[in-house]
Amino acid sequence: MANIRNIVILTGAGISAESGLRTFRAEDGLWEDHRVEDVATPEAFIRDPDLVQRFYDARRAGVQEAQPNPAHEALARLDSQWDDELLIVTQNIDDLHERAGAGRVLHMHGEALSAWCTACNARHRWLATLADGPACPSCGTAAMRPDIVWFGEMPYRMEEIFAALARADLFVSIGTSGAVYPAAGFVQQAGAHGARTMELNLDRSQGSHWFDDTRLGPASVLVPQWVDDLLGG
Numbered sequence: 543m544a545n546i547r548n549i550v551i552l553t554g555a556g557i558s559a560e561s562g563l564r565t566f567r568a569e570d571g572l573w574e575d576h577r578v579e580d581v582a583t584p585e586a587f588i589r590d591p592d593l594v595q596r597f598y599d600a601r602r603a604g605v606q607e608a609q610p611n612p613a614h615e616a617l618a619r620l621d622s623q624w625d626d627e628l629l630i631v632t633q634n635i636d637d638l639h640e641r642a643g644a645g646r647v648l649h650m651h652g653e654a655l656s657a658w659c660t661a662c663n664a665r666h667r668w669l670a671t672l673a674d675g676p677a678c679p680s681c682g683t684a685a686m687r688p689d690i691v692w693f694g695e696m697p698y699r700m701e702e703i704f705a706a707l708a709r710a711d712l713f714v715s716i717g718t719s720g721a722v723y724p725a726a727g728f729v730q731q732a733g734a735h736g737a738r739t740m741e742l743n744l745d746r747s748q749g750s751h752w753f754d755d756t757r758l759g760p761a762s763v764l765v766p767q768w769v770d771d772l773l774g775g
């Protein structure tokens with residue numbers, strides 16, 4: 543593991559599966575019960591805001607009940623012991639990386655525990671429901687929406703993420719199916735700039751052939767092992 547200084551880690555729903563949060567594309571995944579176009583697009587929010595708010599109210603409640611698992615904890619340990627740059631980019635809307643103690647986490651698809659006001663654009667930490675049409679604490683308008691990047695919207699923090707990928711010596715993808723861009727393309731970006739690339743996942747992801755190495759298994763086992771290898775080597 544010599545010569546590795548800058549690390550970018552991409553995480554997806556698989557890293558939180560063992561914390562009890564459902565993934566999207568499994569047989570028992572969230573997209574089996576709900577059509578993406580009914581609950582996770584700007585058009586859906588215009589058509590049936592109540593349905594969309596209730597869907598994310600349920601996600602927000604689930605996130606608050608979940609606890610970090612050994613995979614989140616191992617990444618937090620790595621973060622605290624790594625002297626050079628380590629950036630966790632997550633597609634997840636839960637806060638389990640932060641609660642495990644990780645420092646720098648970018649939520650490219652938004653956060654369940656945040657809401658933003660479509661009237662004044664203020665963002666607020668949000669633990670309660672949104673379906674009952676609460677007033678914005680900043681401007682008083684009842685126009686709060688989940689702070690989630692829906693299909694058809696621009697992911698957050700992309701400039702920072704692409705800059706980090708260009709500097710990375712190692713790119714590691716954990717618990718994501720590689721079905722959704724731009725995150726699915728990060729392996730190619732990092733690889734094109736010379737980073738080693740590795741995936742840790744239960745099954746091979748759609749872009750598995752792009753990675754230099756693949757380790758298959760549950761994140762709660764693979765991630766602590768990989769962190770031990772990295773810190774020990």
Ligand code: APR
Pocket residue numbers: 553554555556557559560565566567568571633634651716717718719720721722742743744745746747759760761762
């Ligand atoms: N450990 C490791 N990997 C796991 C585990 C586990 N315990 N359980 C499931 N996985 C893997 C699955 O094999 C799958 O490849 O996690 C991946 C989850 O894939 P998806 O459900 O597609 O989730 P994700 O890749 O995060 O989805 C990307 O799609 O719907 C949107 O915005 C949503 O951020 C999400 C994006």
